[in-house]
């Protein structure tokens with residue numbers, strides 16, 4: 001008799017972490033679908049989520065702990081047992097801590113709902129240096145929200161389902177996927193919601209849009225200033241809302257005076273009349289307007305300011321706090337429930353300053369996850385103190401940050417570099433010790449809480465047993481903690497962690513059996529009014545915290561163009577891959593095996609190129625060969641490629657040598673970051689393209 005089972009879990013193919021239901025028969029996965037009980041998901045998954053089984057079956061992933069023999073990065077590995085590996089990790093950390101103190105350990109991960117255990121571990125080592133990937137992702141958006149509202153970007157939700165007009169600017173919702181968001185936007189559009197896409201190329205979202213504005217790369221800030229100008233000048237804004245919630249409106253009015261639609265037409269290439277019509281349309285649908293604040297906005301020197309203008313436009317339209325716009329996110333406390341108990345509270349706080357300078361040297365920048373590129377600087381310079389051990393946990397900064405060669409030079413000053421990952425990655429390959437994490441379908445995680453209009457707790461349970469000698473997060477971290485004598489985190493069973501997390505919440509473990517998650521409120525709760533956490537309790541156009549650091553709240557627009565004969569390097573995602581780590585997945589590789597170089601037809605033809613020709617693309621001495629895709633659907637100043645290709649690890653036979661790595665073309669990129677928002681400015685790089 002076949003034994004069939006159904007397990008509620010959480011997809012781990014990308015950072016969105018959609019709730020899933022996994023069907024198994026005799027311990028093998030037969031089907032994965034979106035959790036059918038989760039409203040908005042409708043049982044759906046994206047292609048990557050469906051390819052989870054291929055990840056498990058991949059015999060090119062890391063199958064047991066590996067220790068380096070020979071030089072760093074050479075790729076000579078010796079398999080060792082888990083006991084040996086955990087003993088070695090604990091010994092190396094102890095040696096570093098005894099010599100330089102707990103603060104000399106740096107740890108980075110992918111953030112997200114399961115980070116509590118990681119943070120507790122880092123704190124238990126005596127280090128303030130828990131960091132995540134966000135300097136290469138959403139830090140500018142986060143700081144834009146903090147500077148205006150006093151709360152971060154997740155303080156508001158995206159109420160796509162009830163929106164009347166959605167604007168996507170540097171946000172490709174139908175390819176850079178969050179399944180529930182895609183479903184909600186499609187539902188809204190079926191009900192008459194308009195979609196405007198502002199992009200440097202016609203992506204899939206643009207093909208579904210009512211209005212597509214092709215913008216000159218690097219000029220989004222100019223467009224948005226002109227939209228603000230128009231909303232103010234033509235009194236298209238929500239006067240009651242603005243009178244009640246805005247501080248320093250007069251400063252904003254004076255600042256945007258020169259930024260007329262006619263001026264913006266010159267800068268952006270978008271006709272002035274179109275900018276005015278767009279602003280008028282937004283005003284008609286307000287406050288159910290959702291101009292998405294952006295996600296991967298680690299792109300320009302002014303991305304922080306660009307993100308701020310998006311929030312300001314939403315606020316002028318009264319949509320910050322409104323149904324169909326950006327309503328306030330609810331935490332368990334907002335629906336009279338208790339949050340999960342935190343593992344970080346089991347260990348004493350660390351009072352040391354962060355090595356990356358956030359919170360003190362860069363007092364305006366959030367100490368939460370800090371900034372990893374500045375952590376790398378501290379490794380190299382030992383300023384403000386030596387950082388001698390680095391743990392890259394479910395994180396591949398050698399692919400996710402610019403200029404890997406320069407990062408490797410900085411990492412050379414480490415005594416110990418460890419990676420924890422479920423596939424090989426460039427960072428794992430460069431490490432001293434690699435601990436193989438069980439893929440998400442083979443592991444359970446700590447319980448997590450998602451704040452939203454109706455917040456919920458959710459569980460990731462193990463759907464199948466590990467195929468190789470890999471372990472779950474908690475087994476790895478608690479195993480090291482035990483060896484270091486950290487009793488507070490020396491858990492022997494995941495159930496003990498779950499029980500601790502649930503104590504006093506009124507929820508029992510068995511309550512998750514029915515649906516895999518526990519909704520904490522009675523339904524979506526729309527707070528009647530927003531609550532801003534700034535000193536004045538209002539939306540502060542002028543932020544004292546930033547000004548005190550010599551960083552202006554409103555920065556004049558600066559025009560940039562590629563040097564003669566060069567193109568701006570732009571990049572993004574496709575629907576079937578996650579960053580760089582799914583190219584070697586057998587199912588997803590079949591769909592998109594390599595990246596191509598989008599180049600404008602006129603610009604390409606001028607060089608004698610035809611669609612499909614091979615080209616050399618190079619920047620600052622680095623380069624690669626790839627196929628050109630000639631299209632009218634990209635701005636002539638830009639070339640575009642998918643991120644995450646150009647793999648060179650011999651252990652990844654499918655991905656090996658396919659396409660070009662965008663981050664390798666960003667030489668000197670670690671020094672290019674937005675001082676206002678902290679994130680990398682990865683599109684401040686130019687390349688040349690030559691037929692070959």
Ligand SMILES: Nc1nc2c(c(=O)[nH]1)N[C@H]1C(S)=C(S)[C@@H](COP(=O)(O)OP(=O)(O)OC[C@H]3O[C@@H](n4cnc5c(=O)[nH]c(N)nc54)[C@H](O)[C@@H]3O)O[C@H]1N2
Nearest residue numbers: 170171172176177198199200218296572573575577578579
């Ligand atoms: N399939 C898939 N989905 C994902 C991910 C994934 O790897 N794969 N990753 C997840 C993560 S971590 C993130 S952060 C999000 C990212 O989500 P997004 O930020 O939406 O994704 P991207 O594809 O990086 O970029 C969005 C768009 O910006 C455009 N763009 C580039 N430069 C400019 C510019 O100067 N101006 C304007 N207006 N547009 C520009 C690109 O052409 C692209 O269409 O996606 C998440 N979802």
Ligand SMILES: Nc1nc2c(c(=O)[nH]1)N[C@H]1C(S)=C(S)[C@@H](COP(=O)(O)OP(=O)(O)OC[C@H]3O[C@@H](n4cnc5c(=O)[nH]c(N)nc54)[C@H](O)[C@@H]3O)O[C@H]1N2
Nearest residue numbers: 012013136137394395396400421422423425579581643663
């Ligand atoms: N040039 C350039 N650089 C970029 C970007 C870009 O578009 N262009 N995008 C940026 C963005 S938006 C981000 S978020 C960062 C991402 O950068 P990373 O966070 O490094 O990206 P991932 O590929 O998600 O890395 C996750 C690593 O963890 C391992 N892993 C272990 N367990 C898990 C798991 O359960 N789930 C997943 N998904 N992975 C696991 C994977 O094998 C992989 O090696 O990169 C940024 N860097």
Ligand code: SF4
Nearest residue numbers: 011014017018046049
């Ligand atoms: S968006 Fe796709 S890959 Fe990401 S968690 Fe959801 S189903 Fe998985």
Ligand SMILES: [Mo]
Nearest residue numbers: 136137138296
């Ligand atoms: Mo991201």
